[in-house]
Amino acid sequence: MSVAAAVPLIDQDQLELLQAALDPDELRAMLVALPTAAAAGLAAIEAALAAGDLPQARKAAHVLKGSSSSLGAARLAELARMIELELATADEIAAHLPPLGETIGATTDALTRAAERL
Amino acid sequence: MSPVMSTVETTVDDRVVPEGLTDARILIADDDPLCRRLVAGVLRAQKFTNIAFAEGGLSAVEQVRRFRPDLLLLDMQMPDMSGLEVCRQIRAQPDFADAPILVQTATVDRKRMGELFAAGASDFLSKPINPSELIARVVVHLDRWNSLRALRDYRERISGELEAARRMQVELLPDPITLQWAARTADLRIASYNRSSSELGGDLWGMLPINNGAFGIFLADFTGHGINAALNTFRLHALIHEYKGLHDDPGALLSMLNERLVRLLRVGQFATFMYVVVDHRAGVLKCASAGAPPAILIQGANGRARLCDSSGFPLGVERGVRYRTSRRKFPVGSLLLLFSDGLSEFPDATGGRVGDDGLKAALDACGPALTPQEVIQRLCATAGMSDSCPLPDDTTIVCLDRRAMPRSRGQSASGHGSSDRAASQPAANSSHGGR
C-alpha cells in the first residue's frame, strides 16, 4: 500500500510534544484508549457503507482522523483523511478498509509499546 | 556560564500560566471524546481546573448559557451543527458577544477562515493538537479578555460614580421653589441656564436669601473643568454658606472667600466670581467681582444695555486682596444678566466668539415682551450655541428681569419654575414673581 510506505506509522515528534505537556498516566490512558476508538470508527465506516450512507462514512472517518492525528498515529490519520476527503466512491473506500484495519493493529502494538515506555 | 544557559532553556518549556488565569472557566466543545480528553489533559497539566465539556454544537450553545465560560475551544466540524453556526449563535448572546472563541480545525481553507472570523471566531488552533500552541493561545486570549473586562468594569463604575456626583452638583444649584419664592417676594422674574462641558463642571451659581425680600446672586467659574474644578465648586459652596453674616456685603464676602481659597487652591487654580445683592425695595444692586465677565445691565424701561466693570483679582490668586462693593440703580423696568465665559467665548461654527460686546448688542435687540428665559435663548442663539451641541466650557447664565409683570393671569407664578430641576440642565429655567 502506497500510504503505508509514504507516512510513518507513528509521528514521534507529536508523541514527544504530548509527553512534555501531559501527565504520564493520563497520556498512557489515552494511548491505550485510541485503538478501541479506532476500531469503533472502522465499524462505523463499515456500517455506513453497508447502509449506502457515504456522508456518514466520511463523518466517521473525520472523527477517526482527529483523535489519531493528535495522539501521534500518523498513518492511521492519513488513511482516515483519504476516506474523508479524497476517495470518491463507496467502492474506493471499501477497498481501503482492509489496510485501515491492518494499520489499526500495527498502531495498537506501537502505542502499547510507547505507553509502556512512559 | 551554564546556569544562565539552563535558565534560558527552561523558560521555553516550563512556561507557567500566570496566576489568576488558571481559575478561568473553559468550555471544550468536540464530538470526539478522545480529543476532549486530550485538550482537557493539556489544560489540567497547566493547572486549569474549571473545565466543562460539550459533545456537539447544540450542547455547546446550551453550555455557554449555563456554564458561562471565559473561553470556548470549539471544534469546527461537529455532526449536529457547523462551527460557523455555533459561533453565530453564541455571539448573538449579549453576555458572550466579546468572549474568546478559539476554533480548532485541520483544514486551513482561507475562504473558510474568513467566514469563521466574520461569524465571530477570535482565533484558530491547528489540528493535530499542539500542546504549547494551545496553551499559548488560551493564555493570550484569556489575558486580553480579562483586561477588556477589567477596563469595562472600571468604566462602568466610574461613570456610575460620575453620574452620582453630577446629581449632587445639580443639587448645589438653587432649587426652583426657593427661586420662585425670591422672585415673587422681590416682584421680578428669574431665569437661568446651566450646562457643563462634561458630567461635572466648574461653574456654580446660587441664590442667598437675605431679608426683606433682598437676596444675593453669585456666579463662580473655576479654572478648567471636569472633576478637579467640580470638587472646588463643592468647597466654594460650603465656604459661602459658612459666611452667612457677609451675604449682605459683597466686597467683604469676596475678600473672605479669597483668603480661604488662597490657602486651599493649588497654584494655577482660581475662580472668577461675581456677587450681586438685589434690593428691590431700594431699587439698587450691590456688586463685587473677582475677574468675572462683566454683568450686563439695562437700567429702567428706557435704558440701554451696558457692561458693568467687573475687574478684580480672581479668588484664590493673591492674599490680602480687598474687594470693593459698587452700587448701581436697579429700578422697575431694569434687567441684569450674569454669565460665565462659557457663553461669551463659545466658538461658533466659524470659530468666532460673540464676546461681551456682542452679548450687549444682542440684549439691546431683545424687546421687553420677551420673558427672561426667552432672553437667554436669544443670547445662546446669538452665540451659536444650541441645546444639543457639545460645550467646550461650562456655561452658566442668570437673568433677573424687572421689566414687566407676568403677561397674563393664566401664566401664574406656579406655572413655571416649579418644574423638575433636571429640566434646568439644558433648557433655560425660570421663576416668575408678581402676583
Add this chain to the structure above:
Amino acid sequence: MQMQIDRTGGQIAMSGEFTFTDHIPFKQMVTEILAAPGKAVVIDVSKLDFIDSAGLGMLLLARDEAKKSHRELILRRPSGQVKRMFAVTKFNTLFKVEE
C-alpha cells in the same frame, strides 16, 4: 497655540489661542527655558489672539516656577482679548507687563 523658544535670550513667543489643551507643551517650554541660565524670562504674547482661564492659570504656574528659580517673568505686549483679560483679572498688576 504655537510657541517659539529662544533659550539664550530667555524668551518665548506665543501665537494663536492659549487654552487648556496647551498645558503640556507650555509646561515643557517653561521648564526648558528656566533650565537655561539667565535673568528675566520674557513671554511675548503680542501675537496671542485669545487666552482662557486655563491659560491664565498656566501663566500663574509659570510665574511660580520662575520665582522658585529667582527669575522674573515678564509678559510682553498683550493686545486685544488677551489685554482685556489681563485687565479684568488684574493680571497686569500681578505680572510685570511690558507694553
